[in-house]
Amino acid sequence: MDTLNIGGNEMDRFYRYKMPKLISKIEGKGNGIKTVVPNMSDIARSLGRPPTYPTKFFGCELGAQVKTDEKSDRYIVNGAHDAPKLQELLDVFIKKFVLCGGCNNPETDLIITGKSANTQKIILDCKACGQRTEVDMRHKLVTFILKHPPTPIKGKGKKEKKSKKNGEEEAESPTSPTRDSAEGSEDEFTKRIVAEASELPTADQDADDDNWAVDTSAEAVAERMKDLSLDIEDELEPHESLDVWLKENQGAKSNDVYKKIKELGISKETDLVLKYLVLNLFPEDSQKIETIEKQINKRVKLFQKFITSADDQLALLGATEELLARRKELMESKTLGVILMSYYQHDLLEEEVFQAWIEGSNSSKYKRLFKRNVSITYVDKEINQEIRDKAKPFAKWLEEAEEDDDDDDE
Template sequence: MAAGFVNIRRDVDDKFYRYRMPILLTKIEGKGNGIKTVLPNMADVARALSRPPSYTTKFFGCELGAQTTCDEKNEKYIINGAHNADRLRELLDGFIDKFVLCKSCKNPETELIILKVGRSEDIIRDCKACGERTGVEMRHKLVTFILKNPPIKARKGKKAAQNGDAAAGVGGGGDVTPDNAEEAADGNPDSDDELTKKIKAEAAELNEETTLANEDWSADTSPEAVKARMKALEGGLAAASLANGDDEGSDDDGNSPYTQFGNWIMDVPELDPKALNVAIYKKAEELGIEKKHKTVLILVTIFTEDVLTEIPNLAPLFKKMVTSEKHQKALLGGIERLVGLAFPDLLPQVPKILMALYQDDILDEEVITNWGTHVSKKYTDKETSKKVRKASEPFLKWLEEADDDDSDED
């Protein structure tokens, strides 16, 4: 019997609340000393919470003083003894409060991060909604299990499964802030795993010859013409931001924080990548729009015809500012305008641009795939939208084939 769905925060009665999970199901098996409670849909519940199912199961064991069994390969999760379903659902609410919900905004869109402080370790909830980092109750018995079985950095789509990530979305790793952007920009050249190396190799082989390659997309590429197109593009983005109500209350286009940010971006001084990342974030923060998705839309105007070499330098900044699906869609909208309007000669480079953003964990596979299969006139005219998506076909095909390979291996 299929489970229904409930709000992750069960104190929220809003039927349109976006964060939902399956109702936890239980099944009593065995008898006598061998009686046990099976949790048949624990994997689905855990995925909705972006936590490994072993965490929730072990939490039950800690609270009930019972032994647990976690077979992640076969998705079998068991608690010794007979336990009432309502009681387990109450305990699940406790787990959500202690290890999922942001302590600041009560949003469940968090990741667990383990931070080393001297010889000790702290577990932090990193909220992708409000940006706050809040600690968990370090005295709870589950903490020891989490430290011994740390969360795995999430990979994209189906590729997460082949690396043992039981709950896509669970990850570690720090964010870029004005204080640590310099460190993050350095990167770690020795951190590539086999999958990343494979992606890089295949990215180099992506076919740039699309059906659009022979079309007449010539444009005046003089510095004056490019500057004029970029200025018009920035103005269009700011206007779109105002029209969609993401401005901080200003009715004057020239004084809106987005227009100010766009103008500042157009005239940003030449800085080394580390300093540039910090300067841009500080400017957005100063204007109070560092967490707005339309800020990402305008930020794309910083790219030039050398976008492929610029993405790695700005990746730490984009990873900091692109924190939700809405941010990713805004980024893709900015790319549409960049290659479709400002620099049409970049159209054949779309697959490599998408690969670079995907490889740096800025864009998710599902968001790219959905974008590539749904033409929209939200950011450009419909014809330009079609052409940009058509140009992306080699990368979309690569994603599909990579998923097929994963399925075959399973």
């Protein structure tokens, strides 16, 4: 297996601190497309962190749902993400949550201090230099770590018993009762055990105290399922809860959707809100142009609440990229043209922003218009280029429409 220096440290030429190179495997298609990281456990073991932490970090950075199953050793990020991109994000995770802030060494443990939510902090305790540095508590992963603190390494603090050799008796642990050679002491110890045992209830006594049968009535089953669903919901991040809610409430009114976004406290997280609004905009069976136009018209006022700048328009296009990557049937030139035209006609997308997006992040126009250097969502380069190729007829139409306007002005 290929190995890398942890954190990309080029000075460590002898690979003292190494980890496996990340492997990604894309499975499924359409809305079910997902990326599996088969060697996440090996990577996490090298970093001394639970595999759920880097997986959840990917979800936070990519705005994607993740699934972790430690029993079956499967770690999944929704969407199509290639290995170099995930490796790049893993390096960011390492710098934020693994490397010591003093000596840049990965020999650190995560320690949670404080009892209340307001005073809790996550500390990187370095075993190499002894320094303790604080983790940036503003990152979204922090909430997950506080809910799922790292478990202590098994075996620490336990003293092993010495095995018997050559007839010698095994060593006693400090907490175990010592055996006195005097017969009287052993009798007293035995008597104490017998006395305590006699006080325990017999099988007949506690037979009527507790009913161990499971209530299988419909009401009891429904109540247990309700508790289970609440536990699962508590595990979700607010933007993930929005995604689940939108899927379950496809026909909800825009006002109800807006209230739910406010309720979840993510109205200022424009990128994530637009991402899940777009991904849940069209039902699975909606491929007809009339249906697409109708769905966009239905949500126009809702989109307008969150699209107030060029960066917001770029986030809208980024979310549309991910939608098209998941649902290839919408990538036809004519269908994509209808989506872009609807954005344009409802002032959700300006011509200059669209042209900068077509030209790409290296163009001067792109750098001048947007604060961010890359699109908020990520799709493979090949898919990215395919989407832009499919969008060129609309770009040509915009140019011709502008020329016509110029002729009219003259």
